[in-house]
Amino acid sequence: MSYLRATLFMFFIHAIFAGIGFAIYGTQGAIIGTGIALLFHVVIFWKADKLVLRIHKAHEVDENHPSPMVRAFVKECRELSISAGMICPRLFIMDAHQPNAFAVGRDALHASIAVTNGLLMTLNRVETRAVIAHELAHVRRGDSLSMGIASAVSGLINNLTWIIFKPIGLQKISSRFVSRTIALIFASKAREHAADKEGAKICGKPLDLASALEKIERNTVSLLNPIAEKNPATAHIYVVDPLHASKRTHRSSHPATEKRIARLRRQAETLTPQSIAKSESHY
Template structure:
């Protein structure tokens, strides 16, 4: 199903490229845009995950450099019945995490240091399980390609501002160029939102099943949301097309459960997880002390990993 979504996404983005190319340079511009779109589609499938990780300065860790986090992720992957993904840490104070990769065999999970310093061991397990759920559901292919192509469409639309106004051969002129400058990024954002919102609820549910306790993820979401506004993620602010990849929207500003939000309302997600815990006969409350210091892994709490 997600391969079909990705195919539709690539087709939609290609059409946007061609439309902008037509406004910029008529039929010749449209053909050039088609060629660029084809190259972008190919590169997005094979290299967009590396591009996003590089964008955020993610550093890969292993069993030697981050033994507790690595072991917990490995055992969660085993519980999920999937290969161990590559594991990355991003030196960023804002607590957050994301997954990327074109399939479970070529996937990566990245967590911010702010998240590792804030959450308990169980809560980190809940977050990692959520990201593994995205990989298992093959959401990451669509998410990563969307981030890359949405950024490319926005840049191409902005380029139209400088080159399209003097080109009236296509019959649209300045009005058409201005309309495309507005509509192209908006259309890219709508596609981005369409593949973002429902998958978060699905990943929350599967993540709860993987880690074994919905309250762990509910508690993590509450803490991440509570600390969000105290830290600005400058990289995300300059690359908003990647916002939908994170477990909670990394952008500053109003975050509501409406059409123009990349994520469902966090309170609604927590409530859904509490309902799931109640259905499983578990306590719906949560809590715990945050991790502090120069790294993660010092908690004495023990989860299903040992």
């Protein structure tokens, strides 16, 4: 479904370019618009993850990072990736007090996981591992492609609307409209539930993910994420909605955290002692 949604969205963008070209120059304009759209698609497909990471000012880390906390994060991600039979994504850190994380990338071979400093400082080791597993589940399911495309397109369109509407003082209104529209198109509560379920299987501890979600939710309500507030269309890629509580509505990009926690607790009840012991044997 994520790949289909991304494809339909790119066709929609294609139609807009071709339609604008046709309205201005007729058939020749439609051809030119189609060419521009194809170039746009190529750039977005190959560069969406880099654009999103740049927007969030994320910097790549590895096992040689001076911080023991970051080195532990890298180690956990690599071990979980091996356990899940996946190639470990590139890993990034964002400078933000709010604990949160997201995954982007066109496929499992070109995926990236970014977490905030706040997440590493707020969660304990097993909770951090559970969040990593949730993001790995997004990568394995193909969610990271559509999530990255939506965020990159939103960022580019927001910049264009800001330039166009700034002279008449409507730049903020137009930016919010674009962000909310794109976020609604790509938001999927079912996607988050599925990633929770699969992530819990990857780490073997549904209750660890439930505990992590509870802590993240509590902190996202009280701590602002300035970059997410400025780019609300990227909210749907985070593990928990990063926007301030006053900006959340019934159309939130995420299902209620309470419901996610309840599902994870029910999932934990179905696990046998043998399956739990098997997951622990990987570490």
